[in-house]
Ligand SMILES: *[C@@H]1O[C@H](CO)[C@@H](O)[C@H](O)[C@H]1NC(C)=O
Ligand SMILES: *[C@@H]1O[C@H](CO)[C@@H](O)[C@H](O)[C@H]1NC(C)=O
């Protein structure tokens with residue numbers, strides 16, 4: 282029944298679409314109304330992350346399933362889904378349109394549990410390489426044109442204790458930078474990129490500051506996160522703002538320079554859940570600081586957090602958690618929740634990245650982050666030679682600063698011939714300068730190298 286009516290509704294309103302949101306200072310803003318936007322979201326990964334498989338359909342690639350679930354989520358009242366694991370090589374047009382038409386944004390992780398498709402907590406330096414980044418760029422490429430793509434997460438809970446806090450931050454910030462550069466170069470609109478943190482209080486605020494700080498406090502620092510989110514399970518059962526420690530979160534994030542929200546919430550002990558935290562999240566205690574949150578999660582999996590139970594034949598049973606959440610939403614006036622104007626006061630500035638910002642001993646306080654891997658900077662894997670046969674060294678696409686435009690003479694490679702006479706400035710193996718006379722420099726790439734170049738032109742940043 283639900284699916285039938287969804288199909289009919291979709292046919293009638295195919296042109297309907299949510300307004301594309303922007304992250305402005307520490308809030309999401311709906312440019313159509315000028316109001317702040319509160320995320321009322323649900324995590325959507327049927328089968329769970331462990332069920333992700335590159336050869337199977339991902340959560341946003343099957344129209345009938347998206348129609349079924351969008352209808353159920355729409356009735357629940359949510360305005361966003363978070364999807365963790367996506368296959369950039371599949372087609373997402375129909376599902377993105379379905380969720381868009383259903384009035385829902387998509388918050389998307391760029392990683393997967395497969396080897397080589399995420400930064401690892403253990404020895405992160407071994408997982409930061411070109412083909413991994415290529416995957417993350419491919420996810421951006423696959424979703425950047427949908428108007429309801431709200432944000433990308435560069436990582437999820439990669440930092441979860443002091444040990445990982447010592448090693449992971451520079452790599453996680455580097456992935457954030459690479460994604461932001463990719464978006465800046467290839468997307469027609471700015472799409473925020475940020476990090477989804479584990480709510481481990483020992484390292485939470487150091488993690489937050491590591492991501493939100495900026496070189497010299499400049500908000501346009503290309504490696505600074507645009508948003509910050511946390512997976513928080515500290516409100517369990519019939520708790521309160523204080524007992525749950527939500528008060529400490531509001532205190533800790535109150536001067537944030539970027540939007541902050543729960544990328545997961547919904548402690549399941551005791552079970553079934555009553556979701557009394559909803560009143561707090563969308564009430565006056567929190568909305569000045571937080572921009573809502575995402576309930577974990579849509580489907581019932583082995584870990585027992587489901588709002589619905591999906592049987593093997595695809596039929597669905599709504600669980601009591603679904604109704605409890607719906608009941609909590611129903612107590613709120615969402616016209617009011619979504620009706621707040623951003624404050625007119627000057628937004629908080631990002632703190633400057635310095636070691637003093639980090640308060641926990643052992644947490645990384647070095648803001649020198651790794652460079653983009655060389656394979657994504659080199660313009661061609663084939664040698665490029667001068668007319669005299671000498672090979673250019675160090676030829677690569679250099680990552681320019683934000684707003685910088687390339688201009689003659691600023692980016693050099695070793696051994697490039699003089700532009701006026703084609704003579705190489707390097708020496709031949711015999712130690713004597715090699716000259717080929719005055720000829721124009723023409724670099725003719727074989728077809729294969731052109732293919733490699735086109736690939737890199739698509740993905741290199
Ligand atoms: C880069 O990603 C695209 C899209 O997923 C994939 O088709 C391609 O094989 C990847 N290339 C490399 C070198 O990893
Ligand atoms: C939920 O679905 C599973 C199969 O996926 C089934 O074993 C279980 O009995 C279902 N639970 C309920 C309450 O329907």
Ligand SMILES: *[C@@H]1O[C@H](CO)[C@@H](O)[C@H](O)[C@H]1NC(C)=O
Nearest residue numbers: 451636646647648649650651
């Ligand atoms: C910071 O990290 C960079 C890169 O790993 C390293 O070269 C530098 O020595 C570190 N600085 C300090 C003060 O440890």
Ligand SMILES: *[C@@H]1O[C@H](CO)[C@@H](O)[C@H](O)[C@H]1NC(C)=O
Nearest residue numbers: 699702704715716717718719
């Ligand atoms: C370039 O090489 C040619 C041939 O060896 C030589 O005659 C000429 O002087 C060179 N020009 C410069 C500017 O070095």
